[in-house]
């Protein structure tokens with residue numbers, strides 16, 4: 001579809017379905033916007049928002065905008081990343097419910113993984129339901145002993161006829177409290193080298209033996225969870241990819257994660273956007289201050305450059321290619337730049353940041369500042385991104401490590417070294 005026609009149809013849909021944001025509502029000081037990354041709502045409010053998000057995703061779907069880049073056979077519109085970006089740009093002009101709880105992990109990472117590695121039956125069962133807003137998915141990868149060293153997962157999956165029995169603990173699982181399904185990486189053969197003994201599964205988060213416990217963050221809310229799996233039965237037809245091939249499946253998720261995070265799909269992007277920062281400068285009488293203006297310009301230039309880089313990575317991913325170093329570079333730059341933006345906000349707000357004076361838009365930034373460090377960790381920490389760039393792009397020597405053919409069980413016996 002020609003881009004102009006596509007944008008016109010998006011605008012026609014949005015005109016009928018949502019209110020345009022009034023400039024005053026977007027502007028600094030309206031009091032209706034929160035400056036935050038985590039939603040940190042009390043459970044009832046969070047549940048209401050999730051419902052509103054699901055309902056909006058359904059409306060997008062019905063209008064043909066629910067899965068713009070998805071293949072037509074699974075209900076997608078079969079268009080390109082550029083169409084998705086164009087739609088996002090137009091939609092940002094309207095006041096629509098936040099769909100982050102569905103879109104960042106489920107639609108941004110797990111959906112593309114199911115599309116690449118799921119059987120036709122699994123794709124039929126989940127993809128349209130996810131992009132219609134009916135099924136929320138979470139990512140059950142990290143464990144207490146396996147974060148950066150993700151291939152060290154120890155959650156066991158043991159075959160039992162046509163099913164598998166899962167036991168173990170996952171941690172830092174975003175949105176698990178709202179999720180219907182989770183994608184879990186499990187150790188299926190500890191006698192294989194660690195990258196080769198992993199298998200990926202999709203599991204029902206409401207199945208017996210799944211326990212989701214919230215984790216409180218320093219920003220106040222509890223968006224993360226620990227997820228305990230005790231003898232959880234998963235049918236073999238819910239396996240993603242071959243037995244022992246889970247690492248490859250995980251790489252698809254991780255590449256999409258970097259592209260999603262580095263692409264500004266995190267709520268912090270909205271909060272640390274130009275209108276907000278300009279608003280803060282103005283409200284504090286610093287908009288004519290050359291140093292503040294320069295800092296703001298640097299922030300925005302990096303923000304825009306990261307966006308271009310990320311789009312390139314997303315286009316490559318979409319055409320089935322490796323996203324190349326762009327995904328890692330943009331994830332790294334994006335997180336660093338938002339940290340810079342948050343520090344600028346802190347410098348401008350000054351002591352008002354830590355004392356609630358009642359002046360809207362000053363103390364409100366505290367919550368954001370406390371959540372920005374998360375961006376440097378999620379989706380691969382800053383150090384891990386730099387390792388990837390050093391080794392795979394610059395060709396520098398690899399980190400010293402053990403023989404990659406060592407069976408996982410032996411590694412654990414020797415003390416878990418990577």
Ligand SMILES: Cc1cc2nc3c(=O)[nH]c(=O)nc-3n(C[C@H](O)[C@H](O)[C@H](O)COP(=O)(O)OP(=O)(O)OC[C@H]3O[C@@H](n4cnc5c(N)ncnc54)[C@H](O)[C@@H]3O)c2cc1C
Pocket residue numbers: 105138139140141142143144146147148149171172173174175374375377378379380381382383384387399
């Ligand atoms: C907001 C947020 C959301 C998240 N959501 C999810 C989710 O939904 N699902 C999920 O599975 N996980 C999630 N995570 C977890 C995230 O993937 C891990 O926190 C991350 O991979 C780091 O692992 P870790 O916390 O175990 O830290 P560790 O791996 O223990 O790292 C600790 C420190 O050591 C450094 N380090 C580790 N190894 C090396 C190395 N080889 N070289 C140099 N430095 C190194 C790290 O950079 C870090 O500074 C989330 C995290 C955050 C912050």
